[in-house]
Amino acid sequence: MTTVTEHYEKHLAPIYVWMAGGFAAALEAGTAEIEALNLPLHQGAVVLDLGAGFGMHSIPLARRGARVTAIDTSIELLRTLTEISGGLPVQTVNDDLLAFQRHISETPSAILCMGDTITHLPSLKAVESLIELASTELPPGGTFVVSFRDYSVPLVGDQRFIPARSDDSRILTCFLQYEPESVLVHDILHQRQPDGWHTQVSHYRKLRLSPGHLITKLQSCGFNVRREAGMLGMVRLVAQSV
Numbered sequence: 001m002t003t004v005t006e007h008y009e010k011h012l013a014p015i016y017v018w019m020a021g022g023f024a025a026a027l028e029a030g031t032a033e034i035e036a037l038n039l040p041l042h043q044g045a046v047v048l049d050l051g052a053g054f055g056m057h058s059i060p061l062a063r064r065g066a067r068v069t070a071i072d073t074s075i076e077l078l079r080t081l082t083e084i085s086g087g088l089p090v091q092t093v094n095d096d097l098l099a100f101q102r103h104i105s106e107t108p109s110a111i112l113c114m115g116d117t118i119t120h121l122p123s124l125k126a127v128e129s130l131i132e133l134a135s136t137e138l139p140p141g142g143t144f145v146v147s148f149r150d151y152s153v154p155l156v157g158d159q160r161f162i163p164a165r166s167d168d169s170r171i172l173t174c175f176l177q178y179e180p181e182s183v184l185v186h187d188i189l190h191q192r193q194p195d196g197w198h199t200q201v202s203h204y205r206k207l208r209l210s211p212g213h214l215i216t217k218l219q220s221c222g223f224n225v226r227r228e229a230g231m232l233g234m235v236r237l238v239a240q241s242v
């Protein structure tokens with residue numbers, strides 16, 4: 001089984017910006033999502049973006065005046081984030097997001113884990129541990145935001161084949177294979193080369209998280225939780241520490 005880090009390194013990171021529709025479209029979507037969240041952030045507030053990728057949320061947050069710590073296991077995506085964040089207060093950290101406490105030097109006002117990143121964690125226990133750690137680090141009024149795909153109800157038959165993106169020279173299709181607690185995501189990439197089409201397949205495991213379970217866990221850790229519709233059909237939970 002390919003690990004998440006290997007899957008990104010070998011398969012997804014080199015095409016991630018393309019998959020997200022290009023820099024301009026992705027940053028526009030990230031900006032719209034940050035604006036919709038309307039986080040109560042003062043100038044210079046510290047925000048952690050866990051699994052930040054190339055920064056589609058980190059960059060809009062920094063443009064709004066936050067000081068962002070962007071943590072990710074993909075060196076390539078963090079390199080891209082550094083390149084495009086030119087001069088903005090975004091510090092990139094190559095580490096496991098579960099170790100985010102190592103990188104806190106000031107109390108954060110918000111912690112974000114967006115874009116289906118939380119489903120990449122190895123187990124439900126790890127997800128619960130992340131929620132507990134976030135509740136420990138956030139002050140009263142601090143916000144923890146997670147957005148993720150609800151894989152709890154399995155797609156069946158042809159629905160399991162999902163066209164992610166395509167153009168004249170590249171086609172990315174995902175195939176979902178359900179297991180009791182996780183889903184194997186097979187990313188099938190066709191790329192046109194001078195000598196014809198080449199196919200690359202890689203898969204990794206994502207958790208089938210139930211939004212209801214996460215809401216209960218967040219509430220038990222002292223958060224008031226709002227459930228919203230996130231980007232691209234994702235569930236977004238906005239949890240405020242009381």
Ligand SMILES: C[S@@+](CC[C@H](N)C(=O)[O-])C[C@H]1O[C@@H](n2cnc3c(N)ncnc32)[C@H](O)[C@@H]1O
Pocket residue numbers: 004008050051052053054055056057071072073074077095096097098113114115116117120121
């Ligand atoms: C689906 S992408 C989402 C990226 C970004 N948050 C967004 O909304 O565009 C998931 C990201 O999480 C990172 N990631 C996955 N597991 C991680 C972990 N345990 N620690 C840190 N980063 C992780 C991947 O490298 C990838 O950049």
